Amino acid sequence: MLEITNLVKRYGQNDPVLKGLDLKVDGSSVVSIVGASGAGKSTLLRCINRLVEPTSGSIKLNGNELVNLRGSELRHSRRRIGMVFQGFNLIDRLTVMENVLSGRLGYVSFFQALTRRFPQADINRAFHLMERVGIAHYADKRADQLSGGERQRVAVVRALMQEPEILLADEPTASLDPKTSQQIMSLLQRLASEMSLPVLINIHNVTQARMYTDRIVGMRHGQMIFDGAPKDFNQDALDAIYGGIESPDEDNGEPDTADDHTQGALV
Amino acid sequence: MTDLKTAASGAPTRVWKKPPFIANPWIRYGLIVVTLSYLYWAFATLPFDWERIAEGLPRAGRIFGGAFPPSFERGGLLWTGFKESFQIAFLATLLGVSLSLPIAVMAARNVAPLPVYLLGRTLIIVSRSFHPVIVAILFVAAVGFGPLAGILTLTLYSIGFVAKLLAEEIEEIDWGQVEAMRSVGAGYLKMLIYGIFPQIMPRQIGLAMYQLDSNLRASAVVGIVGAGGIGGTLMNAFGRYDYDFAFAILLMIIGIILISEAISGWVRKKVW
Numbered sequence: 001m002l003e004i005t006n007l008v009k010r011y012g013q014n015d016p017v018l019k020g021l022d023l024k025v026d027g028s029s030v031v032s033i034v035g036a037s038g039a040g041k042s043t044l045l046r047c048i049n050r051l052v053e054p055t056s057g058s059i060k061l062n063g064n065e066l067v068n069l070r071g072s073e074l075r076h077s078r079r080r081i082g083m084v085f086q087g088f089n090l091i092d093r094l095t096v097m098e099n100v101l102s103g104r105l106g107y108v109s110f111f112q113a114l115t116r117r118f119p120q121a122d123i124n125r126a127f128h129l130m131e132r133v134g135i136a137h138y139a140d141k142r143a144d145q146l147s148g149g150e151r152q153r154v155a156v157v158r159a160l161m162q163e164p165e166i167l168l169a170d171e172p173t174a175s176l177d178p179k180t181s182q183q184i185m186s187l188l189q190r191l192a193s194e195m196s197l198p199v200l201i202n203i204h205n206v207t208q209a210r211m212y213t214d215r216i217v218g219m220r221h222g223q224m225i226f227d228g229a230p231k232d233f234n235q236d237a238l239d240a241i242y243g244g245i246e247s248p249d250e251d252n253g254e255p256d257t258a259d260d261h262t263q264g265a266l267v
Numbered sequence: 268m269t270d271l272k273t274a275a276s277g278a279p280t281r282v283w284k285k286p287p288f289i290a291n292p293w294i295r296y297g298l299i300v301v302t303l304s305y306l307y308w309a310f311a312t313l314p315f316d317w318e319r320i321a322e323g324l325p326r327a328g329r330i331f332g333g334a335f336p337p338s339f340e341r342g343g344l345l346w347t348g349f350k351e352s353f354q355i356a357f358l359a360t361l362l363g364v365s366l367s368l369p370i371a372v373m374a375a376r377n378v379a380p381l382p383v384y385l386l387g388r389t390l391i392i393v394s395r396s397f398h399p400v401i402v403a404i405l406f407v408a409a410v411g412f413g414p415l416a417g418i419l420t421l422t423l424y425s426i427g428f429v430a431k432l433l434a435e436e437i438e439e440i441d442w443g444q445v446e447a448m449r450s451v452g453a454g455y456l457k458m459l460i461y462g463i464f465p466q467i468m469p470r471q472i473g474l475a476m477y478q479l480d481s482n483l484r485a486s487a488v489v490g491i492v493g494a495g496g497i498g499g500t501l502m503n504a505f506g507r508y509d510y511d512f513a514f515a516i517l518l519m520i521i522g523i524i525l526i527s528e529a530i531s532g533w534v535r536k537k538v539w
Contacts, residue, residue, distance in 0.1 A: 091462065
């Protein structure tokens with residue numbers, strides 16, 4: 001169970017990007033987080049695995065406080081948090097198998113990592129998961145030779161290799177074509193229920209959020225302004241989240257990779 | 268829309284010129300004037316002794332005349348010199364490139380904390396600040412004549428070049444891969460091995476090949492000041508007025524450089 005209380009993130013002296021956010025996710029629910037670019041979705045996810053340092057507040061995963069962890073404690077808790085990125089973030093020049101096994105880096109020794117001598121159990125798990133998502137025959141191919149959808153599958157398997165207690169997906173389908181992005185969404189949905197894994201998905205595509213997730217959280221200006229079942233996510237909620245956003249001619253729901261988390265830092 | 272239409276139909280023709288490279292006309296023309304007057308002054312004051320030059324020309328002709336045809340008679344000496352030069356260049360490249368990797372990591376701002384970064388940059392700047400010939404003179408004084416001085420010199424020379432370019436390469440990597448490695452809970456060294464080294468690997472191999480090439484060339488030069496290799500042989504040949512042998516050495520150097528450049532170019536193309 002993930003419990004976020006009064007989370008605040010402020011870059012420098014600017015307005016906080018997250019303004020005292022509360023969120024509770026339990027069981028194996030798939031939660032989508034929607035909101036315009038700059039609403040703080042990405043910052044929220046990155047605070048959870050501490051790629052971004054929260055300014056204040058508390059984040060608890062299965063009872064363990066994540067804020068203020070340092071060094072090896074932080075790395076140990078990161079092992080339990082899988083993350084999937086918009087740009088896949090695979091190691092392009094390594095093979096698919098090496099990418100998948102890199103999900104175990106938090107568990108193996110430096111020497112094992114250097115020489116690629118991963119434990120047999122990890123290799124078995126890797127093949128099993130790759131077969132599950134249909135990429136096992138690519139094991140020895142270089143990651144940059146795969147198509148977008150296949151690469152995102154590799155990234156999902158890498159995250160699952162961590163034996164995570166929660167999966168974070170930061171706009172996992174935004175770089176994919178519509179059909180592939182549906183496949184990835186339904187894959188995430190099915191994996192969540194198979195492994196009873198809670199999944200948090202940042203997403204711009206409201207239709208997909210309605211279709212594939214159990215719960216929708218709407219964010220605006222660093223605050224949660226909607227939290228409910230997809231069937232309750234009506235036009236009013238949509239207007240509240242996206243309406244009246246500045247520069248409407250640019251806001252066509254297209255993703256904006258860096259914007260969410262760098263905007264504050266750049267100013 | 269309407270603006271475009273009116274502009275296209277009725278309006279008078281408007282001229283456009285590429286804006287000048289330097290916007291301020293005073294600076295623009297001032298720079299040209301300064302450059303020209305400096306050039307005039309430099310040529311007017313440098314002591315060109317035309318008589319001496321005229322005298323020297325036939326002498327140069329004699330030297331080149333003496334160099335034809337090149338003599339490969341003392342092939343044994345030629346071969347020993349080259350073998351030593353190649354050994355110096357190879358060992359120095361190996362040593363220099365392996366030392367460059369940690370130094371490059373130290374000198375990359377995005378992966379090193381500030382004090383380490385400054386130390387790394389200092390190491391690079393120190394290794395870059397002197398020409399290999401000067402470094403070779405120092406090392407010959409320190410460890411005596413012979414190949415060891417050459418190896419040390421060229422190692423330092425390799426570090427200065429390879430570490431600097433690798434550090435810049437590290438600063439330009441795709442940070443997403445590093446973030447992914449941090450998110451799986453990898454520590455610093457594992458992050459380097461998975462998140463960074465694969466990204467700079469082709470560049471590193473390319474640089475190593477280029478540096479081997481460059482060290483081979485430089486090993487001929489540092490040999491002249493006594494740091495071993497073909498340079499010493501060349502210097503001796505000149506000293507004894509064996510211009511035909513010296514010319515043979517020069518031809519060999521050119522040939523070997525051409526071959527090594529072809530090989531390193533081919534390797535660099537293959538690695539991607």
